[in-house]
Amino acid sequence: xxxxxxxxxxxxxxxxxxxxxxxxxxxxxxxxxxxxxxxxxxxxxxxxxxxxxxxxxxxxxxxxxxxxxxxxxxxxxxxxxxxxxxxxxxxxxxxxxxxxxxxxxxxxxxxxxxxxxxxxxxxxxxxxxxxxxxxxxxxxxxxxxxxxxxxxxxxxxxxxxxxxxxxxxxxxxxxxxxxxxxxxxxxxxxxxxxxxxxxxxxxxxxxxxxxxxxxxxxxxxxxxxxxxxxxxxxxxxxxxxxxxxxxxxxxxxxxxxxxxxxxxxxxxxxxxxxxx
Numbered sequence: 479x480x481x482x483x484x485x486x487x488x489x490x491x492x493x494x495x496x497x498x499x500x501x502x503x504x505x506x507x508x509x510x511x512x513x514x515x516x517x518x519x520x521x522x523x524x525x526x527x528x529x530x531x532x533x534x535x536x537x538x539x540x541x542x543x544x545x546x547x548x549x550x551x552x553x554x555x556x557x558x559x560x561x562x563x564x565x566x567x568x569x570x571x572x573x574x575x576x577x578x579x580x581x582x583x584x585x586x587x588x589x590x591x592x593x594x595x596x597x598x599x600x601x602x603x604x605x606x607x608x609x610x611x612x613x614x615x616x617x618x619x620x621x622x623x624x625x626x627x628x629x630x631x632x633x634x635x636x637x638x639x640x641x642x643x644x645x646x647x648x649x650x651x652x653x654x655x656x657x658x659x660x661x662x663x664x665x666x667x668x669x670x671x672x673x674x675x676x677x678x679x680x681x682x683x684x685x686x687x688x689x690x691x692x693x694x695x696x697x698x699x700x701x702x703x704x705x706x707x708x709x710x711x712x713x714x715x716x717x718x719x720x721x722x723x724x725x726x727x728x729x730x731x732x733x734x735x736x737x738x739x740x741x742x743x744x745x746x747x748x749x750x751x752x753x754x
Contacts, residue, residue: 484672507646521602522657522693523740528647533654538629546593546600547655557597560599564718565598567746568695575687575696576746579709581732583702585724586751591699594720599658599697605694607650607686610663610711611635612701613670623699624662628653635664639682640673646682674711682713710739718746725753 498556529603536547545551568574588610595608610623613636625628630651637645651660686696698716700709701716713719719740723733736747 492642500676513526518573520728522605524605524657528645529650529652530661531652531654532628534628534630541625542627542629544592544596544627545738546597553593554597557593558640560594560747561597561601563747564594564720565604565695567718571654571744573744575683575715575717577698577700577709577716577719578722579700579712579719580642580702580722580724581704581728581736583615583705585702585722585728586749587702587722588623588627590720590722590749590751591697592623592627595695595697596655596658598697599655600616601657603693605657605659606697607659607661607694608638608697608699609661611636612708613640613663613667613673613697614701614708615666622663624651624660628660630660632662634663635662637664637667637670637673639664640676640678641665641667646686671707671711674708674746687715703739704732713740713743716744718744721745721748722751723748724751727752 539547542725546554548554564576568576576594578594580587592607595606598604599606608623621627623639624632624635630653632651635649636646637643639649646661649661649664651662652658653660673679686694698712700712703709721736721740
């Protein structure tokens with residue numbers, strides 16, 4: 479058989495393989511986590527092998543202001559607009575990691591990060607990992623989202639990974655929402671900035687950012703910028719930064735200080751929260 483015929487035959491097999499993937503046959507791929515997902519772009523179906531599954535009652539989510547799961551809530555449409563803007567920006571710059579922060583604690587960072595992450599997870603071809611990255615005060619001035627929003631009590635998380643020997647997958651939780659994984663903060667660390675800037679954290683973020691390049695969005699729920707240096711450390715992992723501003727609380731001078739700290743950083747927008 480001539481080289482030309484061999485090349486044509488090989489091309490035909492490749493074309494048939496592509497047609498099979500886009501047709502009714504669903505091929506499964508296993509990633510580093512042992513998670514199987516469908517290669518079809520229309521919908522990603524995940525079967526968790528290591529991630530803990532702790533399904534949360536929807537009434538608990540409603541009571542804890544996790545509203546983006548419910549289409550009847552009028553605020554969901556606002557988050558959907560935000561989702562579209564962020565995904566469009568990441569399509570432009572090829573990014574997949576968003577840092578959510580604010581000037582001071584209590585302005586709605588966690589509320590925004592969680593509702594946005596659930597909204598993105600509603601996209602059939604996207605998966606989301608939302609990380610509680612406030613390691614200094616994860617349950618004091620900062621809401622512990624695994625407990626206060628999802629009603630899941632978890633003592634261990636990111637800080638325990640950075641200070642111990644366990645695998646990061648040991649701390650992943652699926653709250654019963656398809657395509658959504660959460661990573662709690664874990665124990666409080668007084669020297670959190672040192673751990674967030676460590677080589678172990680850099681290796682972790684490199685792995686997470688590169689593991690699901692086409693479909694995974696990572697949302698870092700960070701500390702407040704004027705409260706500690708941790709969010710500035712986290713900016714080096716972010717492809718975009720979302721700044722939450724509380725109506726009638728955040729002062730202009732504070733915003734100027736924040737924007738000066740974020741100078742030359744990838745700030746992609748602001749959320750005006752708690753507006754009347």
